[in-house]
Amino acid sequence: MEDPYSVSSPRRILSLSRKRRATVSSLDADERTSGFGVSGEHGPKPSEVYGFVGSISTVVATVIFFVWAYLPDSWLHSIGIFYYPNKNWALAVPAYFMVTVVLALGFYIGLNFMSTPPPTSFNTVFDEFSRDPLSSVPSVDGDELPIESMSDIGINKVNELMFNDVN
Structure with missing residues (x-):
């Protein structure tokens, strides 16, 4: 008896390809590469997390700087901020x-x-x-010259x- 997966005829090749098609996932190529289609398999990369946290903290620090630099001292005191560096x-x-x-x-x-x-x-x-x-010229026969080093x-x-x- 032959191995059921041995390929010896075109009919068996077609039957094997049908078996393989049945196990293909229903995700598009875009969903497979992005990682959004499957929950739990892929998470965010560390560089993406660091970039997101870095951008958010930069925006927050900039807003805090401009609030400190431009708001008058009386407004800062009214919101309860009494300790801050000199405006200079x-x-x-x-x-x-x-x-x-x-x-x-x-x-x-x-x-x-x-x-x-x-x-x-x-x-x-x-x-x-x-x-x-x-400086040495190689001896050649005929019209052909070798490529120089x-x-x-x-x-x-x-x-x-x-x-x-x-x-």
Whole structure:
């Protein structure tokens, strides 16, 4: 007796495909990828939760900042808020932050200028990855020449190609 799942005729292939179709879920492709169609199988990703909590807390902190900065002291006292920082900090903290960002960018650009070699240095032309072209010419038969090995173009060749008059 043969194995019921062995495939030896077209009729058996059709019967196996009918059995497989019966187990296909009724979810659309969109529902399977989004995870909303099935309850309990998929939950929110941690990055989504952190992003949601971060956006909500940013909005709340911004509203609290603007309420503290713009409402008069008498209104804050009427709602029961008596302890809060001086209103001068509403201008000082953003100003300190902006100056810090500008100084950090200036420091970063200056550090890059300091670590770059001067234009007259040979380190701008040659480094440890430079390859000199091979000087030996391989012997070939006929008109075909082999592909040259990969190498850097010398600065004299670049200057000749760029700055000499080609007429």
